Amino acid sequence: MQMDDRKIKILETVIRNYLETGEPVGSRTISKYTDLNLSSATIRNEMADLEEMGYITQPHTSAGRIPSDLGYRFYVDNMMKEKTKEVEELKVDLLEKQDRMDQILKQAARVLADQTNYTSLISAPAVHRNKLKFIQLSRVDAGQILAVIVIDGNVIRNRILQVDADMDDETLLKLNLLLNTHLNGLSIGEINLGMIAAMKEKAGVHSQIVSDVIDAVADAIKQDEDLEIYTSGTNNIFRYPELADGKNASEIITALEEKQELTELVQSTLQSENNTGIQVYIGNESPLSTMKDCSVVTATYELGDGMRGTIGVVGPKRMDYEKVVSTLQTLKKEMDKLYRKE
Amino acid sequence: MQMDDRKIKILETVIRNYLETGEPVGSRTISKYTDLNLSSATIRNEMADLEEMGYITQPHTSAGRIPSDLGYRFYVDNMMKEKTKEVEELKVDLLEKQDRMDQILKQAARVLADQTNYTSLISAPAVHRNKLKFIQLSRVDAGQILAVIVIDGNVIRNRILQVDADMDDETLLKLNLLLNTHLNGLSIGEINLGMIAAMKEKAGVHSQIVSDVIDAVADAIKQDEDLEIYTSGTNNIFRYPELADGKNASEIITALEEKQELTELVQSTLQSENNTGIQVYIGNESPLSTMKDCSVVTATYELGDGMRGTIGVVGPKRMDYEKVVSTLQTLKKEMDKLYRKE
DNA sequence: ATTAGCACTCCATTCGATTGAGTGCTAACA
DNA sequence: TGTTAGCACTCAATCGAATGGAGTGCTAAT
Numbered sequence: 001m002q003m004d005d006r007k008i009k010i011l012e013t014v015i016r017n018y019l020e021t022g023e024p025v026g027s028r029t030i031s032k033y034t035d036l037n038l039s040s041a042t043i044r045n046e047m048a049d050l051e052e053m054g055y056i057t058q059p060h061t062s063a064g065r066i067p068s069d070l071g072y073r074f075y076v077d078n079m080m081k082e083k084t085k086e087v088e089e090l091k092v093d094l095l096e097k098q099d100r101m102d103q104i105l106k107q108a109a110r111v112l113a114d115q116t117n118y119t120s121l122i123s124a125p126a127v128h129r130n131k132l133k134f135i136q137l138s139r140v141d142a143g144q145i146l147a148v149i150v151i152d153g154n155v156i157r158n159r160i161l162q163v164d165a166d167m168d169d170e171t172l173l174k175l176n177l178l179l180n181t182h183l184n185g186l187s188i189g190e191i192n193l194g195m196i197a198a199m200k201e202k203a204g205v206h207s208q209i210v211s212d213v214i215d216a217v218a219d220a221i222k223q224d225e226d227l228e229i230y231t232s233g234t235n236n237i238f239r240y241p242e243l244a245d246g247k248n249a250s251e252i253i254t255a256l257e258e259k260q261e262l263t264e265l266v267q268s269t270l271q272s273e274n275n276t277g278i279q280v281y282i283g284n285e286s287p288l289s290t291m292k293d294c295s296v297v298t299a300t301y302e303l304g305d306g307m308r309g310t311i312g313v314v315g316p317k318r319m320d321y322e323k324v325v326s327t328l329q330t331l332k333k334e335m336d337k338l339y340r341k342e
Numbered sequence: 343m344q345m346d347d348r349k350i351k352i353l354e355t356v357i358r359n360y361l362e363t364g365e366p367v368g369s370r371t372i373s374k375y376t377d378l379n380l381s382s383a384t385i386r387n388e389m390a391d392l393e394e395m396g397y398i399t400q401p402h403t404s405a406g407r408i409p410s411d412l413g414y415r416f417y418v419d420n421m422m423k424e425k426t427k428e429v430e431e432l433k434v435d436l437l438e439k440q441d442r443m444d445q446i447l448k449q450a451a452r453v454l455a456d457q458t459n460y461t462s463l464i465s466a467p468a469v470h471r472n473k474l475k476f477i478q479l480s481r482v483d484a485g486q487i488l489a490v491i492v493i494d495g496n497v498i499r500n501r502i503l504q505v506d507a508d509m510d511d512e513t514l515l516k517l518n519l520l521l522n523t524h525l526n527g528l529s530i531g532e533i534n535l536g537m538i539a540a541m542k543e544k545a546g547v548h549s550q551i552v553s554d555v556i557d558a559v560a561d562a563i564k565q566d567e568d569l570e571i572y573t574s575g576t577n578n579i580f581r582y583p584e585l586a587d588g589k590n591a592s593e594i595i596t597a598l599e600e601k602q603e604l605t606e607l608v609q610s611t612l613q614s615e616n617n618t619g620i621q622v623y624i625g626n627e628s629p630l631s632t633m634k635d636c637s638v639v640t641a642t643y644e645l646g647d648g649m650r651g652t653i654g655v656v657g658p659k660r661m662d663y664e665k666v667v668s669t670l671q672t673l674k675k676e677m678d679k680l681y682r683k684e
Numbered sequence: 685a686t687t688a689g690c691a692c693t694c695c696a697t698t699c700g701a702t703t704g705a706g707t708g709c710t711a712a713c714a
Numbered sequence: 715t716g717t718t719a720g721c722a723c724t725c726a727a728t729c730g731a732a733t734g735g736a737g738t739g740c741t742a743a744t
Binding site: 134238250 | 475476478480482483486488490492496498500502574575576577580586587588591592595596599
Binding site for chain 3: 045
């Protein structure tokens with residue numbers, strides 16, 4: 001069977017109508033809604049065809065039709081019109097707290113959830129193959145040394161180290177010099193055992209501190225690799241009855257809370273980047289089985305130098321794809337811009 | 343009417359039974375469960391009395407009785423036995439990541455939720471009237487200065503400052519000296535305008551940096567004052583049918599997500615400390631109207647020097663108070679211990 | 685003071701009847 | 715050959731009556 005213009009128009013009407021109302025749509029409704037001037041009987045025939053082709057289904061005999069996953073897919077790929085207005089204010093909001101990465105991310109997630117009325121998630125960018133920019137040891141108290149580690153992209157980690165013997169400023173200065181001359185500008189992979197041994201030797205009695213700092217560096221990186229994910233608007237799930245009832249809601253919320261599962265989603269998005277940078281997972285297309293009754297739309301943002309994170313929306317299959325995609329696009333652009341400026 | 347031993351025993355049976363099953367309990371059940379050897383008829387008379395006194399209610403005529411808020415209150419105040427075993431492992435878990443405050447808090451919340459099967463929340467300790475311990479400026483890049491601010495209790499804040507002209511190490515050293523000699527050991531309230539003016543004067547051309555640092559300090563403190571709250575086990579709500587249905591669940595989850603409301607709860611707990619440090623809010627006793635169908639149990643932990651935070655549990659009114667209270671007590675102790683050691 | 689017995693209440697469940705939206709099919713029509 | 719009117723049929727949803735059962739309150743007897 002072949003898709004023709006009329007079938008497409010009918011399919012589109014079914015989908016748009018269902019997106020609005022959430023109710024199965026029948027032949028009579030379509031006959032009235034479209035400018036095709038066809039009787040409901042004709043529409044019925046066409047709908048039977050569309051069902052056979054897999055684009056729509058009936059929840060039960062004698063109900064109207066609703067889009068299948070394939071139908072949504074067709075819609076997203078071929079029928080969506082771009083919206084490109086809106087989401088002006090968030091620019092300002094985002095810029096407000098530039099200096100705190102996590103604040104920005106939380107803010108972005110919140111904006112996204114507010115704008116769309118779905119649940120949003122955002123992953124902090126993975127630092128990965130980035131370079132050490134700066135290390136600083138300071139004495140904050142008797143027996144306590146503060147290590148500050150800065151990675152490219154101004155990601156900052158702190159660590160308090162305990163030392164047995166108190167340290168004078170001069171020693172500390174020397175250690176700082178030692179660490180920075182050896183490690184600065186190196187990526188994580190470039191720091192090897194030989195280097196560490198050499199540094200320890202030069203540090204003499206203070207070799208312990210060197211080990212501790214190296215550990216701290218390794219730890220800081222690792223912490224960044226099990227990427228953090230923030231969510232917002234979890235409660236929006238309750239707006240959509242098909243997701244709100246007991247078991248379903250519980251599963252989804254659990255998944256959103258146990259960020260564990262979400263990392264899979266994030267990874268999947270990061271890997272398979274398509275030309276637009278926007279991914280749409282409909283129902284079972286999602287890498288998460290928990291989300292089989294949802295649609296997930298994600299975008300990848302870049303903070304320059306290969307630091308990439310994911311931002312996305314989780315909602316019912318009958319989500320307003322146009323709005324979600326356009327909002328994501330705007331947000332993605334803002335995020336990209338944000339750091340290009342710095 | 344007076345409370346006597348028999349009434350107490352019956353009330354207790356009603357409550358314990360209801361805690362277990364979640365179903366209203368009838369007179370026959372009680373007649374069998376207790377060692378009172380009374381017929382159901384007698385029990386019925388007593389239960390009518392208890393109802394009149396306000397300790398129990400009927401969901402409808404011809405149903406069994408369930409405890410009222412007052413009944414739970416009586417139970418919590420007079421009938422609870424202390425449990426003091428369990429929760430051994432968490433000690434280890436907690437100590438593992440000592441150096442990252444937020445990690446500890448998240449971990450604690452998670453342990454609490456896992457142990458109890460309710461939803462848990464924890465607020466980061468407010469730093470408030472604490473003293474500045476250490477300030478350090480470092481040059482990390484052309485035009486970028488990293489400011490590290492350490493507050494008593496080893497709370498660390500970072501800030502990247504942009505500067506127009508590049509700075510040499512010597513100037514930086516001077517600035518560091520200037521800032522530390524003036525500000526170290528001062529509480530936030532003690533830093534006044536006169537001081538700032540004096541410092542700016544000494545800094546000469548670099549007075550802008552001084553302002554920026556002061557701003558950063560103020561900001562770091564402020565950030566700490568709108569206290570952060572972490573939650574865990576939100577999904578546990580779905581274990582309890584009386585909370586799981588649509589509207590209720592939605593409200594509670596929203597409240598847990600919009601941490602805004604929770605701060606009220608935290609404040610209320612922090613202020614009204616009783617001798618044990620544990621607060622039990624039953625139904626409407628809670629300062630949050632959203633929680634009127636829940637019980638909330640909170641504890642205050644101290645990290646020495648007046649830094650106090652709140653840790654708590656949100657669950658159905660028929661929660662296992664004994665377990666929750668004992669778990670909270672253990673956890674509170676662990677948290678207290680944790681920092682006394684440092 | 686306690687208890688057996690009984691009438692009564694009210695929720696929960698089941699069952700059937702009804703309703704209505706929507707379909708599929710057939711036959712007529714242009 | 716494509717379109718349409720008409721009709722029988724299906725099935726979820728809704729309503730109401732009937733039924734069962736858990737539990738109470740009250741009364742009279744012990």
